[in-house]
Amino acid sequence: MLCSLADNLFWLGRYLKRADHMIRLFEVNLEIMTNSNYHLTEYRWWLMLTSLGIVPQPNKSSTREDEIFKLYLFDEKNYQSALYCIAQARMNARQLRSIISSEIFERINELFLAVKSATPQEDQDSRWHDFFKKTKSQLNLIQGSTQEVMLRDDGWAFLQLGKYLEHLGSVASLLNVFFSDYQDQVGSQVKPSDYIEWVGLLKSVSAFESYLKVHTNNLKPELIVDLLVFSQVFPQSIRYSVDKIFSALKKIKECSKQPMQDQEIHEALHGLEVVSKSGGEEFIHSNRGVYFNEIQRKCIHLNNLIYKTYIEFPNSYFVN
Template identity: 30%
Template sequence: MLSRTAANLFWMARYLERSETTARLLDLGFRNALLPNAGGGFRNEWSAILQSKGTLQQFTDKYGDLVQRNAESFLFFDLENPSSVASCITAARENARIVRTALTSQVWDAINVSYQELKALTRRERSSLEVPELTDWTLRTAALIRGAIETTQLRNDGYRFMNLGYAVERADNTARLLDVKYYVLLPSVAYVGSGLDNYQWTTLLRALSAHRAYNWAYGGELSAAQIAHFLILNPKFPRSLLSCSIEANEHLDHLGRIYGRSSPAQEAARKLLGELAEARIEDVFDEGLHEFLTRMISENAGLGQCISDQYLTGEAR
């Protein structure tokens, strides 16, 4: 496969996953903003979310004061924000259009229809659009496209590059969502274990579509250690860092067999997987959850760069 084709498929999947995560962050901010302001005037849900996406300064430069309605518009509609839902779906559709012949008609139709529906949403009065409607639409769209990929795409190298994009992006996003809650969102350690703390944990799990799965796995008792274990080290949860790492390794190993050679990307992925597989949640908290997540985000970005250097630049692979 030509490296430029692989790159388009890889980034198509990353943008689709990113659009879903931005919608989940939008839902997280919306739900937390519904909580009565009992934290001594503390109110930083939206700044925390924008900070996690690395777009707080861009938002401030454009909109000034942090107003909820502007934050919602910035995260969903603003094409000047490269992480907005609209920007990500537009970019995913453009990548898909370039390699349309590498996609089944069902996958292309799902992506193209989502883009047309997005354009219809942008033409509606913003006052008629509520955040739950926008986030539900995004999650349904993402599930529809992913379903089309899983049920119609040939299991060839193109399929592997798409799923690599999903795995790398999902790991980054899970780490950022968890970091928003644990390090940025809670106003003070004095609130740990409080009603505010538990509400935010529940909201985080719901934003990740993980609330019921968490209850199945841990019996419903909320604790920072158990939720962190669930989102980082539980291989049964598909959005955990460990699960994403397992998936990335699987697809890189398939590519190694397809192309008849191993790659530095495989070595980087195995190193990351080995670290996560051997980690204990006690070790994570000893290091500091924020510090651990920051390091995981950096190492995951390094893996993405290895994949790019090995497969997504240059001539045919």
């Protein structure tokens, strides 16, 4: 695997997941805010943007919905927008045509063209709904195509590594912001007035229906944490992402003559493993913020370690 292609695959995975996460967050937030009882619109947008790692600039963006949509969904030049992520995914995919199938490229290209040309009108709320639905469907199609046709080699591992590292950081950030705002709810059933927020959290990571299936409509913070953080079988959980990252690194190591050292992997992921052994109730009473911050820090560290080992080819290395 060419180093540059490994880089392309890693970022293809990251950008697609980032775009997916953003689209879902926007959809859920819009849904919550169109609820007639909702009065905290500006605060809600602030929370969402913060969870995405975006610090809203007072002179550049306002909390007006249409401004936010324009800037963070459709501004191709704004590196924090969904369209930028999709454009970057497409650019990476263009360079990967010898690795990914033409079907996958075409799906990514179609997604880019659709989002770039999307102009939902302010006065037609239903068009937003259609836009999000269609975009999510296209993103799912891309994930499905890659799942079906890509070889399970080190290229696949780099794609998965990017995808799950991105997801890990995104979910950790989302939960961090959410829990810092809802400390009072811990340990009891969620208040009816906050019900919509908790449902929103679950829907942000496509977890609401899975939650109902496992716990019925009995929303409790510790059970929600169980699903979103510790579940080994729910693909959007932190635990699941960590497991996938481990598997991807193992596969890359098998294929490489310059493998990342075991110790380095363990160091990079240490902490995630420890916490993943505890349960929701124990976790909910612990210092959650520190844990989520640590995950985000580990994600950055791991990203740098992957770059150092596999992407930025060590100049000192030569064949004897």
